[in-house]
Amino acid sequence: MAEAPVIAIVDDDEAVRVATGSLVRSLGYTAETYSSARDFLRASAAREPACLITDVQMPGMSGVELQEALVAAGRRLPVIFVTAFPTESLRSRALAAGASGFLRKPCEGRAIIDCLERALRQRAAT
Amino acid sequence: MPVDQLSGGPVARARSAVGTWGVGRRSIRAWRAGAWGAPAAPPEPGRPGPARKDTLLGAFAVALALGIFLVDAFTPLESAVAVLYVVVILIAARGFGPLGVVLTAAICISATAAAYWLMHGLFNGDSALLRCLVSLAAIGLGTVLILQNQRAAERLAEQANLLELTHDSIFVRDRSDIVTFWNRAAEDLYGWRAEEVRGQDIHELLRTDFPVDPAAIWDELTRTGRWEGELVQTVRAGRRVTVESRWALQRDVRGEPVSVLETNTDISDRKRALEALTESERRYRTIFDTTRVSILQQDWTAVRAALDGLAGQTDLERHLADNPDFVRRMRASITIVDVNAVTLRLAGVPDRSAFMRTLDEFLPEEEQTFARSLLAFARGETFYEGETEIRRRDGSTVPVLFGITFPERPEALGCVLVFAVDITERKEAQEALLAVQAELAHALRVSTLGALTASIAHEVNQPLAAIVTNAEASLRWLARDVPDLDEARAGIARVVASGTRAGEIVARIRTFLTKAPPRPTPVRLCEIIDEAALLIEREILRHEVSLRREIEPRLPPVLGERVMLQQVVINLMVNAVQAMAETRDRPRRLVVRLGRDGASARVSVIDTGPGLTDEARARVFEPFFTTKRDGMGMGLAICRTTVEAHGGRLWAAGHAGPGTAFHFTLPLPEPEAA
Numbered sequence: 001m002a003e004a005p006v007i008a009i010v011d012d013d014e015a016v017r018v019a020t021g022s023l024v025r026s027l028g029y030t031a032e033t034y035s036s037a038r039d040f041l042r043a044s045a046a047r048e049p050a051c052l053i054t055d056v057q058m059p060g061m062s063g064v065e066l067q068e069a070l071v072a073a074g075r076r077l078p079v080i081f082v083t084a085f086p087t088e089s090l091r092s093r094a095l096a097a098g099a100s101g102f103l104r105k106p107c108e109g110r111a112i113i114d115c116l117e118r119a120l121r122q123r124a125a126t
Numbered sequence: 127m128p129v130d131q132l133s134g135g136p137v138a139r140a141r142s143a144v145g146t147w148g149v150g151r152r153s154i155r156a157w158r159a160g161a162w163g164a165p166a167a168p169p170e171p172g173r174p175g176p177a178r179k180d181t182l183l184g185a186f187a188v189a190l191a192l193g194i195f196l197v198d199a200f201t202p203l204e205s206a207v208a209v210l211y212v213v214v215i216l217i218a219a220r221g222f223g224p225l226g227v228v229l230t231a232a233i234c235i236s237a238t239a240a241a242y243w244l245m246h247g248l249f250n251g252d253s254a255l256l257r258c259l260v261s262l263a264a265i266g267l268g269t270v271l272i273l274q275n276q277r278a279a280e281r282l283a284e285q286a287n288l289l290e291l292t293h294d295s296i297f298v299r300d301r302s303d304i305v306t307f308w309n310r311a312a313e314d315l316y317g318w319r320a321e322e323v324r325g326q327d328i329h330e331l332l333r334t335d336f337p338v339d340p341a342a343i344w345d346e347l348t349r350t351g352r353w354e355g356e357l358v359q360t361v362r363a364g365r366r367v368t369v370e371s372r373w374a375l376q377r378d379v380r381g382e383p384v385s386v387l388e389t390n391t392d393i394s395d396r397k398r399a400l401e402a403l404t405e406s407e408r409r410y411r412t413i414f415d416t417t418r419v420s421i422l423q424q425d426w427t428a429v430r431a432a433l434d435g436l437a438g439q440t441d442l443e444r445h446l447a448d449n450p451d452f453v454r455r456m457r458a459s460i461t462i463v464d465v466n467a468v469t470l471r472l473a474g475v476p477d478r479s480a481f482m483r484t485l486d487e488f489l490p491e492e493e494q495t496f497a498r499s500l501l502a503f504a505r506g507e508t509f510y511e512g513e514t515e516i517r518r519r520d521g522s523t524v525p526v527l528f529g530i531t532f533p534e535r536p537e538a539l540g541c542v543l544v545f546a547v548d549i550t551e552r553k554e555a556q557e558a559l560l561a562v563q564a565e566l567a568h569a570l571r572v573s574t575l576g577a578l579t580a581s582i583a584h585e586v587n588q589p590l591a592a593i594v595t596n597a598e599a600s601l602r603w604l605a606r607d608v609p610d611l612d613e614a615r616a617g618i619a620r621v622v623a624s625g626t627r628a629g630e631i632v633a634r635i636r637t638f639l640t641k642a643p644p645r646p647t648p649v650r651l652c653e654i655i656d657e658a659a660l661l662i663e664r665e666i667l668r669h670e671v672s673l674r675r676e677i678e679p680r681l682p683p684v685l686g687e688r689v690m691l692q693q694v695v696i697n698l699m700v701n702a703v704q705a706m707a708e709t710r711d712r713p714r715r716l717v718v719r720l721g722r723d724g725a726s727a728r729v730s731v732i733d734t735g736p737g738l739t740d741e742a743r744a745r746v747f748e749p750f751f752t753t754k755r756d757g758m759g760m761g762l763a764i765c766r767t768t769v770e771a772h773g774g775r776l777w778a779a780g781h782a783g784p785g786t787a788f789h790f791t792l793p794l795p796e797p798e799a800a
Contacts, residue, residue, distance in 0.1 A: 015592035015624050022617050023595050026602035026610075084587035105591035109598025 005050035005120060009033045010040045010066065011082075012058040016105070020053060020082075023109055027116070037061035041069060049077055051100075051119050053112070056083035056090060064090060067097050078119035082107065180221060187217040191234065199241035208238040208261030212268035219272045227276065231269035238262055295369075295390045298376075301383060303327045315369075315392055317362030328388075332359040343373075348383060351375045357390070367394045420469040420546040424485060426503070426532070427539045428459035433504050442504055446497045453497050457486040463540065472526075472548055474518040482519075490517050499530055508532050516546065525553045589628035596620040648683035649691055651720050651727055651792070658695040659718070665703045669714060676719040684727055684792040686772045691792075694765045694776075698731040698788050701761065705735030705786060712784070726774065726791035734785040743778050765790075 007029045011017040014035070021031040032049060034040040038061055040052075052070075054063040061069070067079050078100040083090070086104045094102050100122065101115035191214045198207045211234035218230040242258040289296055295312035299305050305328045308320040316323075316332065323331065329340075335358040336343060347353045353373040360366055369390035376385045414421055432455070439445045446453055465473075465481050473488070475481050482488040489496060495512040502510035511529040518524060528546040533539060600617030603610040659666070659673055666673055684691075699718065706714040712734055719730040738746060747766045762776075769776040769790045776790040 013588045013592070015620065015627065016588055016595065019592045019595035019599060019617070019620060019624075022613065022620075023599035023602065026599045026606070026613065082591070084591065105587045106594040107591070109595060109602070112595070112598075 004028055004030045006030045006032055006047065007116065008040060008049035008052045010035075010037055010052065010054040010058070010063070012036060012055060016055070020112070023112065024053075024116070027113060029116075037063070037066035037069075040066065048075065050123060051078045051080065051116060053080045053082060053116070056081055056094075057085060064094050064097070067094065067099065071097060078123055080112070080115050080119060082112070183217060184221060187214050190214055190217075191237065195237045195241055198238065199244045206257040206261045206264075208234075208241065208258065209264045211235075211238060211261070211265050215265065215269055215272055219276055224273055224276060227269060227272055231265060234265050235262055238265065293391075295392075296387065297323075297328065298385050298387050299328050300385045303329050306385060312390075315361065315367070315390070316359075332361075334359045347373055347375050347386070356393070359390075367392050368397045369393060414466045417466070418468060418547075420472050420526070420548070421466045422462055422469055422488075422544040422546070423464040424542045424544055425461045425463050425540045426542045429456050429500070429503065430536055430539055432456060432459065433500075443501055446500060453500065454486070456500060457489060457496060458484050460485040460542075462488065469546070472518075472524060472546070473516065474520055474522075480519075488516055490515050490523050495528075502530075503532050508534060513549070525549050585631045586628060589624040589631065592624040593621050593628070596624065646685040647688060649686050649688050650683045651681065651691075651695075651729060652677045652679065654688070654692050654695050655718050655720060655729070658692060658699055661696060662699055662703065665700060666716070669703050669707055671703050671706055671714040671716050674715065674717045676717065676721075678721045681720065681722060681727055682794055684772070685795060686792065690768045691772070694768050694790065695729065695731075697761045697765050698729075698790075702731050702733035702735070702786070702788075705733050707735075709735055709784075722794070723791050725796075726793050728789060728791045730787055730789045732785060732787040737784045738778060738786050746778055747776070 007024045009017055009020045009024065009031055011020065011033075012035055017033045017035065021033045024031040029050075032043075034043065036058060037054070040054075052066075054066060056063040063079075063081055063083070067081075070077065070079070079094075079098070080101040080103065081094050081099055082103045082105055084105040086102065091102045100119035103111055103115065191211065194207055194210050194214070197203060214234055215227060215230050219227050222230065238258060238261050242254065246252070246254045289307075290310045292309070293311050295315040296307070296309045297305055297312050298307035304325055305323045308318075308323050313319055318331070337355050337357070343353050343355070351374065353371075355371055357369050357371045358366055359369060370393045371391075372389045374387045374389075375383050376387060378384045432452075436442065436445065461484055462482055465478060470477065470481065473481065485496070493514055495514040498512065499510045509529060509531055511527070513525065513527050515523040515525050525548075526546040527549050528544060531543045531545075533541060596617045600614040600621070603613035603617060655675060655677065659675065695718075699716065702716050706716075715734045717730070717732040719728075719732070721728055721730075747762050766776045769792070772792055774790055774792040776788065779787045779789055
């Protein structure tokens with residue numbers, strides 16, 4: 001059996017981060033959690049995750065800025081946004097930059113799972 | 127006075143004749159005085175003065191009388207020598223009054239009779255007696271004539287004196303313009319004395335400018351006997367004066383023109399004043415016609431009369447407020463006398479004759495400042511200014527800034543000047559500014575509310591998201607082929623923790639909102655309502671809602687946190703406006719009422735929307751309850767906690783018919799003990 005894909009999770013709220021990690025692991029993936037965008041950028045260089053699930057509003061660098069930084073660095077991993085305060089401008093900005101999903105908190109686990117699986121399929125196809 | 131008595135000769139002779147030798151009223155010094163209007167000059171050294179001449183003349187008369195008597199009484203000369211006594215009486219008449227003349231005549235008659243008696247004895251009926259009788263008759267007749275002449279001369283002199291009293295300069299000149307009479311006023315005006323101008327060509331001396339050809343003047347003078355006109359002349363000091371000149375022609379007995387009486391009145395000052403006035407009028411007219419300010423001349427005479435009729439009214443302001451009919455009548459009583467071109471353009475009237483006749487036609491129906499200008503006028507103020515609207519011919523209105531000048535003299539009330547400036551552009555700029563301000567305020571309001579809701583959303587949604595995700599994950603751990611109970615248990619434990627946390631967050635927000643206002647200050651609710659109305663003006667306009675404010679003005683301020691109370695009012699008003707979004711079958715009307723409710727101030731916000739169901743009314747203040755599609759359900763909950771934090775109450779009332787009424791009360795400060 002191939003090694004399970006690594007899903008990176010970035011959220012400044014510990015409860016949400018842990019919960020999302022648990023959900024991802026229950027699906028059989030490997031979860032790597034980071035409390036900030038900068039931690040993720042520093043740590044993930046060694047092994048590229050299969051997908052990134054990130055909050056939008058975070059202290060320091062926001063989720064959207066993180067995505068832009070990845071694009072700028074030529075890293076093409078799929079990004080799924082989950083936010084407690086979705087606005088249309090944020091949403092279009094994220095999707096324009098190539099986001100795989102833009103979800104609203106609280107969202108059903110099913111929605112995260114569908115989005116995640118779709119992102120992974122797309123990635124495998126390329 | 128007949129003109130023909132005024133030629134120089136007779137007047138001069140008459141004057142010469144009225145002097146006396148100290149007999150009667152006149153002194154000898156006056157003997158030669160007055161013929162030329164001037165008092166007698168002191169005698170020059172070496173020349174005999176008038177008094178000395180008079181004495182010589184008197185002595186001569188006495189010697190003559192004595193000579194006549196001696197010849198008459200002691201020579202056999204057969205002639206009526208005594209007739210020569212008439213010469214004595216004539217000389218006496220130059221110095222004596224009537225009594226003196228009569229006395230002299232009596233002495234002469236006595237002397238004549240005595241000489242006859244000495245020579246011929248009594249009643250010697252010969253030719254000598256006849257000669258004596260002829261002499262006596264001649265003396266008597268001469269005396270009567272002399273007395274008559276003296277009286278006429280005196281009358282003439284009195285009349286000539288009158289000429290001296292007048293302030294008009296009067297002179298008489300003959301056909302060659304040579305002066306023969308020159309009164310004192312002429313001396314004053316022209317600066318030459320009578321004796322200096324005597325014999326001079328007067329119009330050459332005065333360098334007179336005639337308004338028309340002198341020949342034409344002479345034509346008119348000979349045709350009608352009179353001429354009137356304005357002359358410009360030069361006085362001795364070199365100053366040019368303008369005189370109003372009246373000429374009258376004197377003819378001799380044959381009807382031939384002999385002299386002209388010229389009466390001149392100095393009108394230089396009047397002329398200058400008139401020119402200044404004309405210039406002032408011209409300047410006024412220039413301003414009137416060329417200024418960009420609209421000027422109206424109005425007649426307020428009738429207003430003065432009407433206000434005088436109200437003299438008993440102590441409170442005119444109240445009277446005007448209670449009697450709109452009176453104010454209306456006043457408007458109609460003010461006539462518009464004149465307007466300038468700017469005013470015509472302003473009012474859209476083609477020409478002056480077509481302009482509004484009264485102020486009533488010129489002002490819109492509901493004009494507010496007129497009553498105040500009436501008050502200012504009644505109080506005797508001389509100026510009143512304000513901002514109002516005027517009515518154009520086509521019925522549209524124009525905003526103007528105006529000033530009224532009330533003249534101080536009541537007789538000038540026919541000329542009340544009103545200045546007005548069209549402030550449409552300024553008004554538009556002002557409105558644009560207000561719109562921008564309202565927009566800014568709106569943006570601010572949205573961001574305040576938005577920030578609050580965003581913060582609440584984030585704070586509460588985080589634990590909710592964690593709960594949902596943990597529960598989902600736990601289910602999946604349990605649903606595995608080999609259920610991972612440890613993971614599931616851990617997940618469920620996190621659900622509990624996040625749930626607890628969510629509750630804590632809600633409690634924290636409540637605590638934040640229910641905290642007593644940090645800086646309670648006096649807040650005027652009427653101002654809060656006005657500001658709220660301004661802030662949500664756009665929503666009101668967008669939903670085509672009519673707003674009505676019913677404010678009790680004399681309510682004291684409440685104590686509280688201004689911004690929080692404003693949020694409450696805004697929230698209730700926005701809710702009301704949005705509640706009427708779907709209302710189509712009745713007017714969308716928002717009423718905000720401020721009044722007293724016991725010891726509290728009460729604000730009511732009433733709409734004509736669909737109203738609340740009983741269930742909705744019961745739950746409307748619960749957090750997260752909303753009837754709006756995209757509502758958060760926090761607004762009314764926050765409002766209630768805010769109002770309660772201020773010691774007041776907020777509730778939704780049943781409302782007769784459709785519509786909803788929200789009321790809140792806030793305690794009024796206790797009136798201070800006297």
